[in-house]
Amino acid sequence: MLEAANGLEIGRDLTRANTLALPSVAERFWRARSEQDVMHGLRLANEHDWPLTVLGGGSNLLLPPHIAGLTLCPDLDGLSFRAAAGDRVDVEVGAGVVWHTLVEACVERELWGLENLALIPGLAGAAPIQNIGAYGVELGDVLEWVELIDRRDGRRRRLGRDECGLGYRDSVFKRELANRVVITRLGLGLSWRPRPRLDYGALDQRVPPSPSARDVFEAVCAIRREKLPDPVALPNAGSFFKNPVVSRQRADMLAAMHPDMPRYPQPNGDVKLAAAWLIEQCGLKSCRDGAFGVHDRQALVLVHFGGGTLDELLAFADRVAGAVRARFDIALEREPRQAGEPASG
Ligand code: EPU
Numbered sequence: 001m002l003e004a005a006n007g008l009e010i011g012r013d014l015t016r017a018n019t020l021a022l023p024s025v026a027e028r029f030w031r032a033r034s035e036q037d038v039m040h041g042l043r044l045a046n047e048h049d050w051p052l053t054v055l056g057g058g059s060n061l062l063l064p065p066h067i068a069g070l071t072l073c074p075d076l077d078g079l080s081f082r083a084a085a086g087d088r089v090d091v092e093v094g095a096g097v098v099w100h101t102l103v104e105a106c107v108e109r110e111l112w113g114l115e116n117l118a119l120i121p122g123l124a125g126a127a128p129i130q131n132i133g134a135y136g137v138e139l140g141d142v143l144e145w146v147e148l149i150d151r152r153d154g155r156r157r158r159l160g161r162d163e164c165g166l167g168y169r170d171s172v173f174k175r176e177l178a179n180r181v182v183i184t185r186l187g188l189g190l191s192w193r194p195r196p197r198l199d200y201g202a203l204d205q206r207v208p209p210s211p212s213a214r215d216v217f218e219a220v221c222a223i224r225r226e227k228l229p230d231p232v233a234l235p236n237a238g239s240f241f242k243n244p245v246v247s248r249q250r251a252d253m254l255a256a257m258h259p260d261m262p263r264y265p266q267p268n269g270d271v272k273l274a275a276a277w278l279i280e281q282c283g284l285k286s287c288r289d290g291a292f293g294v295h296d297r298q299a300l301v302l303v304h305f306g307g308g309t310l311d312e313l314l315a316f317a318d319r320v321a322g323a324v325r326a327r328f329d330i331a332l333e334r335e336p337r338q339a340g341e342p343a344s345g
Contacts, residue, residue, distance in 0.1 A: 014055070017058045018055075018061060020236060020237050024339075027067060029073070031075050038072070039149055041070060042072075045069065050069035051068055051340065052072060052180075053340060055339075059121035059126075059231070060237055062310055065309060065310065067340060073096075074095040074125050074182050076094035090144070090188070092186070093186050094124065094125075097124045099120050099123060099127060103117055112192070113188065115214075119228075125184065125185075126183075129337075130170070130174065137197050144189045147187075151181060157181075198211075203219060203220070206223065234295075234304075237335075239300045240302040240320075242275065243264075243274055243300075244272070244273050244332060245271070247271070258281070262277050274300075275332055276298060276300035277299075279294060279323075282320075289319070292313050293305060293316075
């Protein structure tokens with residue numbers, strides 16, 4: 001790897017910088033430790049008309065062998081807490097703070113709001129992109145604003161939660177603003193007042209009565225450790241597919257044939273199904289083909305045993321999705337984004 005005079009790294013190996021451990025080299029790499037750094041990186045990209053890839057913790061991005069243009073890593077720190085009206089506490093966090101470190105810091109202060117989102121890999125700045133969610137809570141439940149630098153004019157902007165277009169594993173940052181902005185800071189609204197969210201799965205059976213935020217945090221950590229592979233030991237990107245949402249009629253028809261099928265009714269009447277269950281019904285749990293496989297404890301997680309490439313992973317994922325389509329006539333949508341791919345939607 002070379003370091004050019006202006007601080008750009010040339011030919012940076014990113015194989016260890018993505019949790020799927022896909023072999024990948026960035027043509028140019030720029031680590032931004034301040035807003036000014038981000039602005040400088042974007043100016044360079046604009047001057048040279050380089051395509052832009054923003055890389056945080058690499059836990060939800062599929063990397064090709066070669067990433068053309070500029071890969072920018074927003075590594076901005078900072079974490080502050082400010083008591084606001086009533087029981088509310090305003091939290092500001094830099095994009096480069098490790099998400100789980102943020103959750104721990106909030107739980108340590110006995111603040112409520114993030115405890116169900118423990119152990120999600122990645123950096124805080126990536127959280128709004130896919131509106132991270134787990135155990136009945138989504139980032140959108142506590143997000144107040146997102147600060148970003150816009151590539152078009154190099155300026156800082158602040159988007160309120162309602163401007164972020166948050167949905168299930170979705171936001172404007174995956175669509176209209178993809179590859180156009182760099183998120184630098186988030187504002188969250190947490191609370192001193194206990195507000196346990198225990199309605200998902202068996203969470204309520206894993207905590208004592210009147211649990212503390214730490215009790216919930218520890219239960220979530222324990223459940224995740226039981227099911228989800230540690231990317232350091234077995235590379236993966238968490239859920240590889242979104243849970244599909246179907247009409248109630250469709251869900252009723254499927255449930256008539258499969259009474260044990262998990263179903264999660266949505267506020268609009270549609271029903272979210274469990275992609276992991278659909279994959280498992282196709283007999284694919286624990287299956288392996290070459291370098292990739294379906295995890296043996298969570299069928300929604302594809303794992304990389306080593307030596308594979310993005311193309312092989314995509315071919316494997318197509319086979320998994322193809323089996324679900326053939327058996328249930330349901331299309332699975334991929335969850336992690338692919339670097340260099342045009343924006344969705
Ligand atoms: N199930 C199976 N087979 C499996 C795994 C699960 O049949 O191999 C069934 C379970 O029995 C359960 C249902 O599927 O009835 C749902 O399973 P689980 O609670 O493990 O959650 P999930 O729907 O598979 C989603 C998120 C996870 C998040 C969990 C908990 C998506 C795409 N994934 O998974 O998020 O941790 O719920 O809230 O929505 C991620 O996004 O990377 C991620 C891990």
